[in-house]
Amino acid sequence: xxxxxxxxxxxxxxxxxxxxxxxxxxxxxxxxxxxxxxxxxxxxxxxxxxxxxxxxxxxxxxxxxxxxxxxxxxxxxxxxxxxxxxxxxxxxxxxxxxxxxxxxxxxxxxxxxxxxxxxxxxxxxxxxxxxxxxxxxxxxxxxxxxxxxx
Amino acid sequence: xxxxxxxxxxxxxxxxxxxxxxxxxxxxxxxxxxxxxxxxxxxxxxxxxxxxxxxxxxxxxxxxxxxxxxxxxxxxxxxxxxxxxxxxxxxxxxxxxxxxxxxxxxxxxxxxxxxxxxxxxxxxxxxxxxxxxxxxx
Numbered sequence: 311x312x313x314x315x316x317x318x319x320x321x322x323x324x325x326x327x328x329x330x331x332x333x334x335x336x337x338x339x340x341x342x343x344x345x346x347x348x349x350x351x352x353x354x355x356x357x358x359x360x361x362x363x364x365x366x367x368x369x370x371x372x373x374x375x376x377x378x379x380x381x382x383x384x385x386x387x388x389x390x391x392x393x394x395x396x397x398x399x400x401x402x403x404x405x406x407x408x409x410x411x412x413x414x415x416x417x418x419x420x421x422x423x424x425x426x427x428x429x430x431x432x433x434x435x436x437x438x439x440x441x442x443x444x445x446x447x448x449x450x451x452x453x454x455x456x457x458x459x460x
Numbered sequence: 461x462x463x464x465x466x467x468x469x470x471x472x473x474x475x476x477x478x479x480x481x482x483x484x485x486x487x488x489x490x491x492x493x494x495x496x497x498x499x500x501x502x503x504x505x506x507x508x509x510x511x512x513x514x515x516x517x518x519x520x521x522x523x524x525x526x527x528x529x530x531x532x533x534x535x536x537x538x539x540x541x542x543x544x545x546x547x548x549x550x551x552x553x554x555x556x557x558x559x560x561x562x563x564x565x566x567x568x569x570x571x572x573x574x575x576x577x578x579x580x581x582x583x584x585x586x587x588x589x590x591x592x593x594x595x596x597x
Binding site (some may be wrong): 313314316317319320321322323324325326327328329330331332333334336337339340341342344345346347349350351352353354355356357358359361362372374376377378379382383384385386387388390391392395396398399402404408409411412413414415416417418419420421422424425429430431432433435437438440441444445446447449450451452453454455456458 | 463464465466469470472473474475477478480484486488489491492493494495496497499500503504507509511514515517518519521522523524525526527528529530531533538539540541542543544545546547548550552553554556557558559560561563575576578579581583584585586587589590591593
């Protein structure tokens with residue numbers, strides 16, 4: 311698949327994420343953040359099982375037979391912790407905008423380091439100044455949108 | 461705490477990408493959800509946090525969030541090994557921010573609108589820049 315398709319997929323994932331967060335926070339308001347995350351993971355597990363038994367065969371399997379390191383399965387653990395840390399941060403003096411902004415900074419800093427040093431078993435990529443320009447533009451644009459919310 | 465939250469977001473996506481590289485994106489999504497589900501079940505049992513009555517008050521469609529989550533993790537796991545952690549994170553954030561501008565309730569303030577549009581412009585420029593000067597693979 312060409313790289314431009316990957317870029318569109320990445321943007322589409324962001325759109326899905328925005329809708330997902332909106333649904334989950336509505337459920338969290340009716341119940342609790344941890345319960346909402348639990349329910350989302352329950353539904354997500356069911357849907358992914360259904361998917362694996364139906365449509366997954368249409369998608370090509372990866373060519374590598376490299377075994378998965380055990381720690382990588384703990385990704386779901388970190389994902390579940392996201393909800394808990396996010397709730398704690400939102401309820402602190404940081405508020406919603408501050409939490410989103412700082413979590414964005416944490417996310418990007420860690421990502422840059424992970425790429426540069428090839429952490430977590432993913433391909434190592436040396437960053438160029440163009441990566442930093444692109445990062446700076448997107449992060450500053452995001453911060454403007456976060457802090458000037460209608 | 462907010463910074464740790466961001467770090468965990470990258471960590472979970474990179475770990476899922478790692479699973480996806482070997483097992484495929486949808487298996488990565490499956491493992492992500494079932495491990496998270498097991499952990500949160502334990503947490504709710506220990507804290508007696510199952511609030512069924514309150515949860516029943518929410519409209520049914522809020523549970524669609526989990527469906528979107530399956531596809532989000534799958535797409536993310538597919539893209540991460542191909543584009544790198546940073547670029548994937550930036551694209552996801554861009555998509556998220558652009559949608560948030562579209563769906564936010566415009567309050568009639570000129571300053572808010574113009575600042576949001578400047579933000580959109582910066583993001584689009586950043587995505588364009590990343591594509592124009594991308595590294596050969």
